[in-house]
Amino acid sequence: xxxxxxxxxxxxxxxxxxxxxxxxxxxxxxxxxxxxxxxxxxxxxxxxxxxxxxxxxxxxxxxxxxxxxxxxxxxxxxxxxxxxxxxxxxxxxxxxxxxxxxxxxxxxxxxxxxxxxxxxxxxxxxxxxxxxxxxxx
Numbered sequence: 001x002x003x004x005x006x007x008x009x010x011x012x013x014x015x016x017x018x019x020x021x022x023x024x025x026x027x028x029x030x031x032x033x034x035x036x037x038x039x040x041x042x043x044x045x046x047x048x049x050x051x052x053x054x055x056x057x058x059x060x061x062x063x064x065x066x067x068x069x070x071x072x073x074x075x076x077x078x079x080x081x082x083x084x085x086x087x088x089x090x091x092x093x094x095x096x097x098x099x100x101x102x103x104x105x106x107x108x109x110x111x112x113x114x115x116x117x118x119x120x121x122x123x124x125x126x127x128x129x130x131x132x133x134x135x136x137x
Contacts, residue, residue: 002030002074002137005094011036011062012043014079014101017122020050020057021129029137033073035065037082043105049118053126075136079125095136099128 004022008015011034019034026032039062050057073094081100101124107117 001028002026003071004030004032004075004077005068005071005073006032006034007065007076007078008034008036008080009082009103010038010040010105011064012040013046013103013105013118014121014125016042016046016057016060016062017050017125018077018079018129019060020055021126022133024055025130025133026137029133030074033063033068033071034060035063035068037065039064045104045115045118049115049122052119053122077132097132101125101128 004026006015006018006022015034015036019032022030022032041062042057042060047058072092075097076092076094077097077099079099079101080103102117102121104114104118104121107114109117
């Protein structure tokens with residue numbers, strides 16, 4: 001079974017959403033992990049917008065990349081430029097992928113405007129995850 005790591009800055013929004021969708025689309029083809037170069041906890045708005053689409057990430061944890069140093073990943077996907085720049089060296093032959101998604105946690109405005117930004121990012125990540133699974137797993 002393939003091992004996929006999704007890496008972001010704080011492992012709170014984008015990487016959590018990606019982990020949820022990759023698990024959904026990959027099924028038993030891969031084991032999916034997510035981590036951050038820091039840990040900020042799973043964002044409650046990320047949990048809420050994923051639940052809207054039938055994906056439960058409420059049990060996810062925010063993990064630091066150092067926790068996975070002994071896993072030989074097949075794929076590492078960075079979902080923000082900061083994580084790509086700060087990603088530690090992995091002694092692995094993992095194929096590396098990168099897509100810089102907007103950070104919904106930085107959205108401003110009314111509560112509705114903020115949640116709509118989370119939904120917009122969710123849809124971008126969903127499309128990316130579905131395509132990644134079709135092309136790589």
